[in-house]
Amino acid sequence: MNIKQASQASGISSRNIRYYEQAGLLHPDRDPQNDYRIYSEKDIRTLKLIRVLRMLDMPVEEIRAVLQGTVPLPRAAQQQTRRLQQQARALESAIQFCTDLEQGRIEADALDVDACLARMQTVPASGWFNGWVQDYRAMARAEHRRSFTFTPDTPVTSPAQFTGALFAYAKEQKLNLVVTRESMTPHFTIDGVEYRAQRRYYPVRGIPTARIRCVLCDPDFAEEDVTPGRQRILRLAHYAMPALAVTALALLFLVPRGLLSTWWGVLFLVACIAAGISSAWYNAHLFYNDKDNQPHYR
Numbered sequence: 001m002n003i004k005q006a007s008q009a010s011g012i013s014s015r016n017i018r019y020y021e022q023a024g025l026l027h028p029d030r031d032p033q034n035d036y037r038i039y040s041e042k043d044i045r046t047l048k049l050i051r052v053l054r055m056l057d058m059p060v061e062e063i064r065a066v067l068q069g070t071v072p073l074p075r076a077a078q079q080q081t082r083r084l085q086q087q088a089r090a091l092e093s094a095i096q097f098c099t100d101l102e103q104g105r106i107e108a109d110a111l112d113v114d115a116c117l118a119r120m121q122t123v124p125a126s127g128w129f130n131g132w133v134q135d136y137r138a139m140a141r142a143e144h145r146r147s148f149t150f151t152p153d154t155p156v157t158s159p160a161q162f163t164g165a166l167f168a169y170a171k172e173q174k175l176n177l178v179v180t181r182e183s184m185t186p187h188f189t190i191d192g193v194e195y196r197a198q199r200r201y202y203p204v205r206g207i208p209t210a211r212i213r214c215v216l217c218d219p220d221f222a223e224e225d226v227t228p229g230r231q232r233i234l235r236l237a238h239y240a241m242p243a244l245a246v247t248a249l250a251l252l253f254l255v256p257r258g259l260l261s262t263w264w265g266v267l268f269l270v271a272c273i274a275a276g277i278s279s280a281w282y283n284a285h286l287f288y289n290d291k292d293n294q295p296h297y298r
């Protein structure tokens with residue numbers, strides 16, 4: 001059956017079926033005439049099993065290990081039970097905290113915030129109050145998978161040299177990289193996940209230097225198990241950090257001296273904000289994941 005029929009039979013959307021295939025959870029056969037996917041009854045059962053485990057909130061990596069036979073299902077279920085129990089305890093703590101705030105009937109300006117923070121810090125690291133930290137880390141991993149940039153050690157003026165630069169990068173980062181299309185805009189896979197690459201030149205100390213930017217062909221594969229709303233907030237906060245930091249420093253300099261009342265003080269603040277926004281855009285779109293500064297998360 002085709003992917004639409006597989007979706008109807010398993011109850012999983014076509015988009016998620018493709019995602020699970022890219023993640024290595026599913027390996028359907030291909031029609032030799034048109035290279036379309038052909039899903040067998042075994043594949044449908046595998047999809048249904050994936051659906052069962054995902055409804056238990058089991059991570060994709062854990063499901064892959066179960067399907068590959070490296071982790072027995074009972075052990076995976078035991079590990080997931082512990083995760084769910086930790087989440088349940090964290091939610092109980094958060095619910096109790098909200099209940100106490102409600103019953104205390106204390107207004108915000110009279111709340112003992114130090115006592116509240118001390119109580120929150122006693123919640124386990126996997127608790128609700130630290131959930132934002134865990135989600136931030138998940139968002140950062142997703143951004144590192146979505147795109148990365150590196151500086152080749154050799155010239156990149158031909159498809160063969162481009163391929164050589166990619167293999168050199170893979171060897172340095174210990175990645176399983178396979179070039180699927182050799183050109184000046186090559187395609188390659190890392191552990192079966194497809195990327196495309198571009199060569200761009202940027203000035204480094206006045207000297208044009210080649211940089212290789214690699215981007216996921218299917219950005220859905222980079223997504224983590226973070227709610228879309230929270231992911232957008234975390235991504236915005238992450239990329240806005242340079243602008244916020246520069247603005248904060250400018251205010252710390254201007255406000256104590258009363259310089260915001262002068263025209264040049266306001267102009268200085270606007271210039272700092274513009275520089276921060278420019279830096280945030282530059283890092284987000286170009287070198288946020290430069291291998292010279294950041295590790296590549298697989």
